[in-house]
Amino acid sequence: MKWNVQRGLLLSCCLLLAACSSQPEAGKSGNWRGYTQTGLASYYADRYHNKKTASGELYKSNANTAAHMALPFGAMVRVTNLANGKSVVVKVNDRGNFPRGRIIDLSRAAFSSIGNTRSGLIKVKLEVM
Template sequence: MTRYLLVFIAFVISGCGTLSPKSNADWVGYKESGKGSYYANSHQSKKTASGELYKQELKTGAHKVLPFGSLVKVTNVDTGKSVLVKINDRGPYVKGRVIDLSKSAFSEIGSISNGVIDVQIEVIE
């Protein structure tokens, strides 16, 4: 019985080393379309998933899987306006939304009164 347990543990440990997440460079050129929204004022100065504090005046965003520090071009599909943001948080967690933006980033490409806009995102670096 002990032998089987040791074999199982060795198998599990050896399998852990074979999974390697994508590096930031592997994401360059990645594109995605969907809805973009922005953080509510209540998030100001709260910790993001990366450990940084959310500051609505900075150009930052949240994405479900892109590596922290990724530079992403976010384009408003209707107007063609775009903004560069750094990914420093996880989300959004609303179906159909692909990115949450800081208030200042969102206001560069859309009207805050709209709240949600159609966007395309592209990883730049």
């Protein structure tokens, strides 16, 4: 009986730790290809045009670029709008400090190619290529 309780507690702790992990397994191994994520996308305000990004590149509102919290700079990511099926490929060149649920910040050009900028946020799926 004591052994089953201890085993149950250990299993519960392991499951809890796995659920709380903020770093995806792909990132730990260094291989992001095929990694997917679902959440909300927003887009950069125009005031950031020609400002330096975290990678050192200048943000261009007409380029297909994005900010992500963990993906490496230079990663190519297919972003698909889950409401209409439209997708765009972007290059990660910036970091972000996003509110809960938001996973990527797209350039204006990338966002407008898959959704209406008046909506502000869209639900998307990311796939690292």
